[in-house]
Amino acid sequence: MTAPGLRPAVSLDGLQQRWQRLAARERAMLLLMAAAIVAAALWLGWLQPLLKQRSHWQVELPRLRAQSAALAPLLRAREQQRQAHGQRPTLDGLRQQITAAGLAGSLQIEMRDGRWHLQVRSVPADALWNWLLPLLADPAIELQQLQLQRTGDANMPAARISGNIVMAANGGTHP
Structure with a gap:
């Protein structure tokens, strides 16, 4: 229906x-x-x-x-x-890095007491940090002492740094 x-x-x-x-x-x-x-x-x-x-x-x-x-x-x-992490840091390797960064004239490195002693003389701050910070990010390197100060005229637009840095390789030192 x-x-x-x-x-x-x-x-x-x-x-x-x-x-x-x-x-x-x-x-x-x-x-x-x-x-x-x-x-x-x-x-x-x-x-x-x-x-x-x-x-x-x-x-x-x-x-x-x-x-x-x-x-x-x-x-x-x-x-x-x-790739370099598998390799242990060496004094010669650090010297090569210093030269590659263009800091060979103002940054001297030597081995004393089983540690690396770096003497910094009037290095542009940005160049030093650009080299040092990636280096210290490597877990194989231990920063033991850092004594830096600004040198030169305080009115200079680019800071310059002088001082000493002491580092050692974790797990032993390497000449």
Whole structure:
């Protein structure tokens, strides 16, 4: 029994009959409308999100590449430190590092009492710290004494440092 005003469910045969009764122009319009609905659904559900994602990555990739390029030297230095970590520090190795840092004229190192004694004479502060801090980050080297003071004119834009540093290799000393 059907409620007044409601039509009974349409069967597949009934739909085919209605389709056949439509004029060719009406069928073409319905097919075109169905194709437009499918195209709009594909656009909204598939293509538009892909295009948004592509635009996002076009902006993001150059930034990520720049970060990668900036971090590459740090990663190489860290890898070299890992490889050198297996090697124990030596007096000759420290001398090579001092020379490579351009501090050979103002930083003298010698072995006394099984420890490395460094004498610092008027070294630019930034150059000294750029060499010393990564060195002290090596767990194989122990800082035992640090006596530094600023030298030269206090109004100088770049500070210069003089003093003494005493270090030793953990787990024994190496000449």
